[in-house]
Amino acid sequence: MNDVKFQDGLIFEVSDLYYSYDGRRPALEDFHMTVRAGECMAVLGSNGSGKSTLLKILDGLYFAGKGCVRAFGQELTEEAFQDDDFNAAFRRRVGLVFQDSDVQLFLPSVWEEVAFAPLQLSVGREEVLERVESALSTLNIHKLHDRAPHQLSGGEKKRVALASVLSLAPEVWLLDEPSAGLDPRSVRWLTEFMLAQGQASKSIVFATHDLQLVQSVASRACVLDEEHHLLAEGAAADILANEQILLAANLI
Amino acid sequence: MSFKPFRLRIPKGPALYYLVFAAWLVTTAMHIPDGYLSPVTSAIMFVLVLPFWALGVQKLRQKANARNIPLIALFAALSFVIMMFNVPLPGGTTGHAVGGALAAIVLGPEIASIAISTALAIQAIFFGDGGILAFGANSFNMAVVLPYISYAIYQAISRNAPLVSRRRIFAAGLGGWTGLTTAAFFAGVEFGIQPILFHTANGTPLYAPYPLAVAIPAMVVPHALIASVIEGVVTALVLAYLQRANQPALEMVQKTGHVAEAAGPVRLRTLWFALGVLVMATPLGLLAPGTAWGEWGATELASLGLGFIPEGLARLSGLWGAPLRDYDLPALGNASLAYVLSALLGVAVIAIVFWLFGMLVQRRALAGVKVRKKLHE
Amino acid sequence: MNKVHSRRAGFIERTLIEINSTLEQSVFAESIARRDGLLQSIDARLKVLTTLLLLLAINLSHSLAVLAGLYGLALLLAILSAVPAGFFIKRVWLFIPFFTGIVVLPVFFITPGPALVHLPLGVVITQTGAQAALFLLLRVATSVSMAILLVLCTSWNTLLKALGVLRLPGVVILILEMTYRYIHLLLHTANDMFLSRQSRLIRRPSGAEERRMAAANAGVLLGKSLQVSHDVYLSMQSRGFRSYPRTLDRFRLQKLDLWYGAAILALAIVAIWLGR
Numbered sequence A: 001m002n003d004v005k006f007q008d009g010l011i012f013e014v015s016d017l018y019y020s021y022d023g024r025r026p027a028l029e030d031f032h033m034t035v036r037a038g039e040c041m042a043v044l045g046s047n048g049s050g051k052s053t054l055l056k057i058l059d060g061l062y063f064a065g066k067g068c069v070r071a072f073g074q075e076l077t078e079e080a081f082q083d084d085d086f087n088a089a090f091r092r093r094v095g096l097v098f099q100d101s102d103v104q105l106f107l108p109s110v111w112e113e114v115a116f117a118p119l120q121l122s123v124g125r126e127e128v129l130e131r132v133e134s135a136l137s138t139l140n141i142h143k144l145h146d147r148a149p150h151q152l153s154g155g156e157k158k159r160v161a162l163a164s165v166l167s168l169a170p171e172v173w174l175l176d177e178p179s180a181g182l183d184p185r186s187v188r189w190l191t192e193f194m195l196a197q198g199q200a201s202k203s204i205v206f207a208t209h210d211l212q213l214v215q216s217v218a219s220r221a222c223v224l225d226e227e228h229h230l231l232a233e234g235a236a237a238d239i240l241a242n243e244q245i246l247l248a249a250n251l252i
Numbered sequence B: 001m002s003f004k005p006f007r008l009r010i011p012k013g014p015a016l017y018y019l020v021f022a023a024w025l026v027t028t029a030m031h032i033p034d035g036y037l038s039p040v041t042s043a044i045m046f047v048l049v050l051p052f053w054a055l056g057v058q059k060l061r062q063k064a065n066a067r068n069i070p071l072i073a074l075f076a077a078l079s080f081v082i083m084m085f086n087v088p089l090p091g092g093t094t095g096h097a098v099g100g101a102l103a104a105i106v107l108g109p110e111i112a113s114i115a116i117s118t119a120l121a122i123q124a125i126f127f128g129d130g131g132i133l134a135f136g137a138n139s140f141n142m143a144v145v146l147p148y149i150s151y152a153i154y155q156a157i158s159r160n161a162p163l164v165s166r167r168r169i170f171a172a173g174l175g176g177w178t179g180l181t182t183a184a185f186f187a188g189v190e191f192g193i194q195p196i197l198f199h200t201a202n203g204t205p206l207y208a209p210y211p212l213a214v215a216i217p218a219m220v221v222p223h224a225l226i227a228s229v230i231e232g233v234v235t236a237l238v239l240a241y242l243q244r245a246n247q248p249a250l251e252m253v254q255k256t257g258h259v260a261e262a263a264g265p266v267r268l269r270t271l272w273f274a275l276g277v278l279v280m281a282t283p284l285g286l287l288a289p290g291t292a293w294g295e296w297g298a299t300e301l302a303s304l305g306l307g308f309i310p311e312g313l314a315r316l317s318g319l320w321g322a323p324l325r326d327y328d329l330p331a332l333g334n335a336s337l338a339y340v341l342s343a344l345l346g347v348a349v350i351a352i353v354f355w356l357f358g359m360l361v362q363r364r365a366l367a368g369v370k371v372r373k374k375l376h377e
Numbered sequence C: 001m002n003k004v005h006s007r008r009a010g011f012i013e014r015t016l017i018e019i020n021s022t023l024e025q026s027v028f029a030e031s032i033a034r035r036d037g038l039l040q041s042i043d044a045r046l047k048v049l050t051t052l053l054l055l056l057a058i059n060l061s062h063s064l065a066v067l068a069g070l071y072g073l074a075l076l077l078a079i080l081s082a083v084p085a086g087f088f089i090k091r092v093w094l095f096i097p098f099f100t101g102i103v104v105l106p107v108f109f110i111t112p113g114p115a116l117v118h119l120p121l122g123v124v125i126t127q128t129g130a131q132a133a134l135f136l137l138l139r140v141a142t143s144v145s146m147a148i149l150l151v152l153c154t155s156w157n158t159l160l161k162a163l164g165v166l167r168l169p170g171v172v173i174l175i176l177e178m179t180y181r182y183i184h185l186l187l188h189t190a191n192d193m194f195l196s197r198q199s200r201l202i203r204r205p206s207g208a209e210e211r212r213m214a215a216a217n218a219g220v221l222l223g224k225s226l227q228v229s230h231d232v233y234l235s236m237q238s239r240g241f242r243s244y245p246r247t248l249d250r251f252r253l254q255k256l257d258l259w260y261g262a263a264i265l266a267l268a269i270v271a272i273w274l275g276r
Helices: A051-058 A078-082 A084-093 A110-120 A125-138 A154-166 A184-199 A211-217 A236-241 A243-248 B014-026 B039-063 B068-082 B100-107 B109-127 B135-158 B166-197 B212-245 B268-286 B298-305 B308-319 B331-361 B368-375 C002-006 C011-029 C044-060 C064-080 C085-093 C096-110 C127-152 C156-166 C170-199 C207-238 C255-274
Strands: A010-020 A026-036 A040-044 A066-071 A094-097 A172-176 A203-208 A220-224 A230-235 B086-089 B093-096 C115-118 C124-126
Touching: A010 A051, A026 A051, A026 A203, A026 A220, A026 A230, A040 A051, A040 A211, A051 A066, A051 A094, A051 A172, A051 A203, A078 A084, A084 A094, A094 A154, A094 C207, A110 A125, A110 A154, A125 A154, A154 A184, A172 A184, A184 A203, A184 A211, A203 A211, A211 A236, A220 A236, A230 A236, A230 A243, A236 A243, B039 B109, B039 B135, B039 B166, B039 C044, B100 B109, B100 B135, B100 B166, B100 B212, B109 B135, B135 B166, B166 B212, C044 C064, C044 C127, C044 C156, C044 C255, C064 C085, C064 C127, C064 C255, C085 C127, C096 C124, C096 C127, C115 C127, C124 C127
Parallel strands: A040 A203, A040 A220, A094 A172, A172 A203
Antiparallel strands: A010 A026, A010 A066, A220 A230, B086 B093, C115 C124
8 A cells, every 4th residue: 555656645535425323324425525635624513413433434444335435545445454454554644533532542551552553553662662752752741651541631631642643653643523621721732733743744634613723723624514414625714704604514 | 298088077066066157158269269279279270271261262263253242241241240149148158149151051151151251350350359379260160160061951951942932941040050059069179179188297188178078068058059049040030031132142052052143133232231230239139247246347247248349349449558448337338339339340341351352353344334233222 | 528428419329439439549549559669669570470489389388387487478578568567467367368267267176186275165176277277367368468469569550561471362461451441431430420410419319219320320331331442442443453462561670670589489499398
């Protein structure tokens, strides 16, 4: 997968996506989206509109019922992921930060959490140690390295969650409601972190209903309504200015 | 180590009375702590149980899939909870059922043995119940003898009877009773041979001090009369419930004894709810205070009559620095809550352990639809 | 906890919360594991092995004197590791050995052998009986002491990783690690559920109501744990996990470890030889 040259710097290409958890009610229907390299795409929608599901599909954790999801030019299917090389290559390039840090952090110490991802992807021992140090410093949590996650505050947990993906050094960040439950200071450093990643030419897709965050970091946005349909896709500024759409999606 | 036969001459009078008490008391040691068995015995038990563990893990890897795993977790948790039901026995002590028969019937004995061993390991690590050197013996008794014997009896009696038949209910009950009683017998043998094989030159027992003549009846009789009956009844009742409400769960183990794909959706939510009710009902097991021993303080009452969870919990809490709270709290109310909380904990822990273990042995990523379907049932 | 008591909540909920918060503090505080003592400084893998070795010595001994000596060793290690002696003794003796003491009481009287003590009413404590009882009691107490020392002086995280030295499969260790983490999460959730329920109470609920609420809470808790474990698996997959975990061993043996290991090995050998 590393050798495939993707067209036009397209990271994600989603068309006609249909997904349902129980085979009856759809979580996503007729969904389209494209994300290009270096973009910061906000997926807007109120609770239950399907944003989380979309991110998990983009991360190859769930697979489309109907329609096509491509990443780096390759289609994401269950069969494709059965190939160890494909799986490893994809997982190295894309990192997902879950909304609930308690789900993301499942090991007994912060250090182990941050080391987990590179270890699973067969990064050498010395490099793992380096990456962990670097991730801990970038997020300014070095002093927490031997603490257990349940001893941390919400903001600290979020930093650890981000560090645990940063050690992967992914090209693409998928963030599920990153600012949910964070205090104002934490939201500020989160904003800075996302901007810094953008400046390092990383691509970001983040799900949120926090319009402030969208305004601060997003270059593009798409909107889901409560019936799980795509309402709009376009430049972030345009979407934010469109009160009609925001009202229809129950965002304001 | 000489092999002089060690004969116990039973003296009359007060000693006899004490002997009877001792006999009942020994029954509380179904979870064998370290010190009761010689290392030689412990080692032999590990050797005996190892092939069964290997077999169980192999079966798990072959047959486990997204739908079966939660059921395996459920039965490990059920086993954990049932082990908390401390049944009052004459003499002021308690014995307990294990839930292994049920697990064997639904999952097959190989995987059931893994489920119960996990429950036992969690009890040993988190609650200090059961020794470390003795883990092999405990696993052999409760995670091998029990499920295999129960399963054999169940199969022998139900033969080709339809899946939803009263014959199977009876078979399950009898299987449960036989399995647990046999497990108790094995434990009794393990205890009873200690003074015979391991004693000093002048005949002093070095480990468990009661010979076979005392240990075997002391283990077998209370279990046969009470704890095994509970095991049989619980097994039968739950099987009857499954016949009515969740047949696919029964179809998982076919005649060949292999865990196969469940034919239809397995309604886990109801089973989990039943488990939740069981958990809440465990305080019933507390109603057996050891007043026969005269005046005791709150803690002693708790540890004598009320089973291992309150003591295990207090031990757990004290283990890392907090003072023993038992002394401040009224005995019954808080013991029962500590009890319930432990049950919740144990159930949740086992659920997670197995869910994750199941995920871990799979090579394929779970398809979203299948998984979600299960959760919504 | 004053606020809790002043509200007219059922005593069930009140005490459950108390127990809950005690557990949270005590179980996970790991305060003793963080102290600067002997055992805290020893490599965890070595501690696992030496504990097993000592358990073996304890259970092989045919001499009461050796057993007493090994118990003394446990006490010494406890003191050297900043474990308060009174606490340690209470912790060990108040449970399994206490229970064992009761089990073994009749043995004093019924074991045939030369008399040791004559009590009124013709009851005799025999020498062999006293010995048998002491053997079991000391063995159980000393075994429990060693196991407790290991667990008190090692943080769970490290201890679980150290079990790898026993050639436990990495998968099993990973499961145990995650289990440790999620016990706390569930405790927290249960605590929150009860607290939130309590804050909405107007009058003291009846016993039946309390049981119903407790049952409902149990159901919710179980449902949540299922959901969490599913999501955790997704999270692991997302970070590259396949079917078995790869781990990084950060254990390093130092001089102190080698001295300690040698000392325990020597003591164990002496104990086994003396007690044969």
